Amino acid sequence: MGLKLIYEGKSKLVYDVGGDELILEFKDDVTAMDGLYKSSVVGKGVLNARVSAYLFELVERAGVRTHYLSYDGGRRLLVRKLSMIPLEVIVRNYAYGSLLKRMPLYKQLQKLEPPIIEFHYKDDSLHDPLIIAEDALAVGLLTKEELNHIIKTTLKINEVLSNVFKERGLKLVDMKVEFGRAKDGELLLADEITGDSFRVLDGNGDHLDKEVFRKTKDVNLMIKAYVKLCKALGLDVSDVVSG
Numbered sequence: 001m002g003l004k005l006i007y008e009g010k011s012k013l014v015y016d017v018g019g020d021e022l023i024l025e026f027k028d029d030v031t032a033m034d035g036l037y038k039s040s041v042v043g044k045g046v047l048n049a050r051v052s053a054y055l056f057e058l059v060e061r062a063g064v065r066t067h068y069l070s071y072d073g074g075r076r077l078l079v080r081k082l083s084m085i086p087l088e089v090i091v092r093n094y095a096y097g098s099l100l101k102r103m104p105l106y107k108q109l110q111k112l113e114p115p116i117i118e119f120h121y122k123d124d125s126l127h128d129p130l131i132i133a134e135d136a137l138a139v140g141l142l143t144k145e146e147l148n149h150i151i152k153t154t155l156k157i158n159e160v161l162s163n164v165f166k167e168r169g170l171k172l173v174d175m176k177v178e179f180g181r182a183k184d185g186e187l188l189l190a191d192e193i194t195g196d197s198f199r200v201l202d203g204n205g206d207h208l209d210k211e212v213f214r215k216t217k218d219v220n221l222m223i224k225a226y227v228k229l230c231k232a233l234g235l236d237v238s239d240v241v242s243g
C-alpha cells in the first residue's frame, strides 16, 4: 500500500496508509512560539519517535487506551487514524510557563496539588487560546461524558508518567495531550509524548525538554537534553549519538 502525505504539521508528517491507520513521521524541525522561531537538528525526529513509542507502550500497559500500534525503530510510528478533538489538554504538576502569566500569584515551580488541568483550543493562528470546559461543551467539541473521560484519563496518564519519571530521578512539570475518536467513538490518547509536549527536570533542575530551545534558541543544546532524557529512560540511542 502506498503512502499518501495528508498533513504536514510543525513537528510531524502524517501519511495515510489506507484502512484505519496512519503513519506519524517525526521531523527534525524545532519550532517555538507557534512557529515564530524555526530550526532543525539531525536526530530530533528519531529521538522523539522513540520516546513517544516507549511512553505510549508504557501508558498502554497501565490501562490507558492510545492510538499507538507499532514503531519502526526510526522516525515513524504506526497509529490508529482518529477524528481529532481540537483541544490541547494540559496537566500541570508544578507552576511554570504560561500559567505564571495568567495567574501571577504562583511562584515558579510551586507544587500544584492536586494537578491543574487546562484546556486550550488548538489553533496556531489564535495561539491556542485558553478556554474553560463549559466553552468546549457549549460549542459541541465534546460531550459531558467525553469531557469527564478526558479529565480522568489525563490525570491517570500524568500519574503513570510522573511515577516512572520519578523512579528515573526526573520531575514531570507539565504536559500537553491530545485525544481523538476512533470509528466506534472510543476516545484514545493520540499525537505524541515527547520533550516537545512535556516539561521534565533532571536531578539538577535542568530541563530535558524543548524549554532548552525556547530559552537558548540553540538546537545543539536541545538535542543534548533530548539524548539525556532518552538515556534517563533507559532507551538505546547509540544509533543517533556516540558515547
Ligand SMILES: Nc1ncnc2c1ncn2[C@@H]1O[C@H](COP(=O)(O)OP(=O)(O)O)[C@@H](O)[C@H]1O
Pocket: 007, 008, 009, 010, 011, 012, 013, 014, 022, 067, 079, 080, 081, 082, 083, 084, 178, 180, 190, 191, 192
Ligand atoms: N491518531 C491520529 N489520527 C489523526 N490525527 C492525528 C493522530 N495523532 C495526531 N494527529 C494529528 O496529526 C498532527 C501531527 O502533526 P504535528 O506536527 O503535531 O501538527 P501540529 O503542528 O498541527 O500540532 C496534529 O495535527 C495532530 O493533532
Ligand SMILES: [Mg+2]
Pocket: 009, 010, 011
Ligand atoms: Mg503538534
